[in-house]
Amino acid sequence: MALRTLLTRKNLANSPMGMLGLRGLQTFSLPDLPYDYGTLEPAISGDIMQLHHQKHHQTYITNYNKALEQLDDAVAKGDASAVVKLQSAIKFNGGGHVNHSIFWKNLAPIREGGGEPPKSSLGWAIDNHFGSLEVLIQKMNAEGAALQGSGWVWLGVDKEFKRLVVETTANQDPLVTKGSNLVPLLGIDVWEHAYYLQYKNVRPDYLKNIWKVINWKYASEVYEKECP
Amino acid sequence: MVVANATTGIASPLKCALSLSQGFQGSTRRLQWRKNERQCVKKAGHGVITAKFDLKPPPYPLDALEPHMSRETFEYHWGKHHRAYVDNLNKQIAGTELDGMTLEDIVVLTYNKGDLLPPFNNAAQVWNHDFFWESMKPSGGGKPAGELLDLINRDFGSFEEFVKEFKTAAATQFGSGWAWLVYKANRLEVGNAENPLPSDEDKKLVVVKSPNAVNPLVWDYFPLLTVDVWEHAYYLDYQNRRPDYLSIFMEKLVSWEAVSSRLDSAKARATEREREEERKKNEEEENGTANSEAVEMYLESDDAVSD
Numbered sequence: 001m002a003l004r005t006l007l008t009r010k011n012l013a014n015s016p017m018g019m020l021g022l023r024g025l026q027t028f029s030l031p032d033l034p035y036d037y038g039t040l041e042p043a044i045s046g047d048i049m050q051l052h053h054q055k056h057h058q059t060y061i062t063n064y065n066k067a068l069e070q071l072d073d074a075v076a077k078g079d080a081s082a083v084v085k086l087q088s089a090i091k092f093n094g095g096g097h098v099n100h101s102i103f104w105k106n107l108a109p110i111r112e113g114g115g116e117p118p119k120s121s122l123g124w125a126i127d128n129h130f131g132s133l134e135v136l137i138q139k140m141n142a143e144g145a146a147l148q149g150s151g152w153v154w155l156g157v158d159k160e161f162k163r164l165v166v167e168t169t170a171n172q173d174p175l176v177t178k179g180s181n182l183v184p185l186l187g188i189d190v191w192e193h194a195y196y197l198q199y200k201n202v203r204p205d206y207l208k209n210i211w212k213v214i215n216w217k218y219a220s221e222v223y224e225k226e227c228p
Numbered sequence: 229m230v231v232a233n234a235t236t237g238i239a240s241p242l243k244c245a246l247s248l249s250q251g252f253q254g255s256t257r258r259l260q261w262r263k264n265e266r267q268c269v270k271k272a273g274h275g276v277i278t279a280k281f282d283l284k285p286p287p288y289p290l291d292a293l294e295p296h297m298s299r300e301t302f303e304y305h306w307g308k309h310h311r312a313y314v315d316n317l318n319k320q321i322a323g324t325e326l327d328g329m330t331l332e333d334i335v336v337l338t339y340n341k342g343d344l345l346p347p348f349n350n351a352a353q354v355w356n357h358d359f360f361w362e363s364m365k366p367s368g369g370g371k372p373a374g375e376l377l378d379l380i381n382r383d384f385g386s387f388e389e390f391v392k393e394f395k396t397a398a399a400t401q402f403g404s405g406w407a408w409l410v411y412k413a414n415r416l417e418v419g420n421a422e423n424p425l426p427s428d429e430d431k432k433l434v435v436v437k438s439p440n441a442v443n444p445l446v447w448d449y450f451p452l453l454t455v456d457v458w459e460h461a462y463y464l465d466y467q468n469r470r471p472d473y474l475s476i477f478m479e480k481l482v483s484w485e486a487v488s489s490r491l492d493s494a495k496a497r498a499t500e501r502e503r504e505e506e507r508k509k510n511e512e513e514e515n516g517t518a519n520s521e522a523v524e525m526y527l528e529s530d531d532a533v534s535d
Contacts, residue, residue: 055468092402148349149404149440149458171403191403192459193468201308201460 025072027065030058031101039109043209045198053104056193060096060172067093095172099152099187106186108215118216122185122223129164136166141207143168144190154178155186155219159226183226185219280318281331281354283311286361293366296480301464309460310357317350331355332445339446352441356406359443360456365483372484376491383433390435394455395474397437404458405439409487410449411494413501431498450494453487 033053038046067089074082108114117133118126130136136155143166144153151170158165160181167178175184188210195206286306291299317334321327326334326347335355338348371387372380384390390409398407412434433452436444444451455461455477462473 051467059468088402151403192463196460196463197467200304201312 025068027068028061028097030054030061031104033104035107035109035112039111040107040114040213043213044107044195044206048193048195048197051197052100052189052194057097057100060093060100063089064093064097092172095174098174099172099189102184102187103189105218106188106215107210107213108217110213112215113217114213114215115211116216118220120220120224121227122216122220125164125223125227137211139166140188141204144188144207145204147190150191152187152189154182154184154188156182156184157223157226159183162227183222185222186214186216280322281314283314284358284361286364288366293364293368293481296465296476297364298465301461304464305456305460306357306361310354313350313353313357317347317354320347320350335443335445339442349441352443352445355445356441356443356454356456359451360406360454362486363453363455363483364477364481365486367480368482368484369478369480370482370484372488374488376484376488379433379491390433391478393435394453395471395478397435398455398457398474399471401437401439401457403439405437406443406454406456407435407437408444408449408451409453410434410436410444410451411491411498412449413498431495450490450497452490452494453482 030053033049036046037049037053040046040049067086071083071086071090074086117123123133126133126136130139140153140155147153147168147170149170151168151173152175154165154167154169154175156165156167156175156178157163158179158181164185165179165182167175167182169175169178175182175187188207190203190207195203199206283306286302290302290306293302321329321334326337329337331351331354334347334351338345338351340348371377377387380387380390384393394407394409401407410433411431413431434449436447436449438444443454455474457470457474462470466473
């Protein structure tokens with residue numbers, strides 16, 4: 001209990017880790033963006049960034065916490081069918097939280113390095129595997145545009161084979177659902193809420209422009225960790 | 229008679245031997261393209277005649293559903309999204325075996341028991357959006373009446389319970405998709421088992437939801453009402469507030485006339501199909517044939533209900 005009083009809401013305001021509940025159940029809270037909503041313009045409008053972060057991501061977190069509580073309950077009661085029934089809510093909302101947490105780090109204002117091409121080992125791996133950064137971008141844009149419905153397009157690394165991959169996932173499925181060895185370096189949200197207010201139905205324009213604010217520094221960090 | 233007006237500005241291409249009826253009471257059957265009738269369009273400069281689908285306008289002006297569904301939404305939703313599905317479908321089917329088939333036949337065929345063929349997404353979305361525009365009307369909402377209300381009370385307990393179930397289905401469709409009220413002929417299809425006591429009781433109203441482009445035609449249900457829950461359907465007007473959009477849809481937009489009319493058609497079709505099957509069964513028994521392969525395609529009969 002002493003531990004609990006140390007973990008005040010204020011201390012955890014910036015942490016996605018959240019608070020420990022009565023039974024030690026960890027809940028989650030909305031991570032802050034490391035930049036202001038308007039600073040990714042004109043690639044992504046401030047309106048979209050605010051809605052996307054404060055409404056969509058927050059809702060995933062709220063519903064994920066709810067589902068975790070219900071899961072905790074069901075596990076404690078040994079209610080197997082309730083546990084199984086909760087899986088889709090967990091996958092969807094938990095996935096939404098995981099994916100968006102990565103997404104905010106994948107973006108950066110231009111004056112903070114957004115859009116600057118990857119250097120060192122990731123840059124080299126991209127050239128080696130895809131031919132050039134332009135080819136990778138074309139590929140991701142093509143797959144992102146062709147995705148039916150809602151989902152994500154990813155640049156990932158297979159941590160076992162040390163190989164870069166481009167993948168798409170549906171809805172809020174995290175990249176790991178496409179392969180347990182896959183680690184996301186960079187994800188682009190192609191749900192309509194990610195671009196509609198600004199680009200309307202023209203998803204390809206959103207995909208073309210988002211590269212101007214992609215934060216390759218973060219992607220490189222993750223890559224270097226998996227492929228030292 | 230095609231409903232068109234200045235705000236929609238639809239130009240009609242050449243038509244030959246075409247019967248297309250449309251209106252507030254348009255049912256799915258009446259809007260079907262008849263198998264042997266095509267819209268003939270000459271491709272400029274080539275003299276090649278191909279059959280193609282049209283982007284049908286909603287049965288009301290684009291601003292008629294304001295403020296609940298804005299004109300701007302229609303300009304994109306109908307003018308861009310729906311139009312793209314139509315254009316892309318026409319490109320995909322040109323010169324293939326799908327060319328000349330009815331839209332519903334294409335939907336069921338390309339669904340391919342879940343292993344979707346490329347034209348499915350476009351075909352189903354064309355159908356879904358036609359159906360969606362006709363599910364709404366200016367000054368819509370309120371409550372249904374007559375037999376439709378009776379069935380709703382019977383199968384959901386009350387109208388309020390139905391609304392709750394429909395809105396819940398629509399709100400919990402993860403990602404893109406649709407929520408539906410359907411009429412379902414609840415027949416046993418387990419090998420050679422038969423429903424021993426087929427009756428009207430077996431046929432019921434059910435709420436279902438579907439992802440992306442999937443619609444209840446592929447499950448052999450009769451759709452009666454739908455709401456589009458792809459984000460593009462509500463984002464300009466409601467942003468993330470899907471539940472608000474759904475409440476307004478139910479309270480202000482639903483065309484219960486369209487739903488009732490579709491129910492009438494669905495019941496007629498269900499009865500007709502039962503008679504068909506009974507007739508076939510009797511024929512087979514008379515001929516002593518063992519051929520009783522289930523019809524997999526969703527067929528329309530040539531003497532379908534028409535007006």
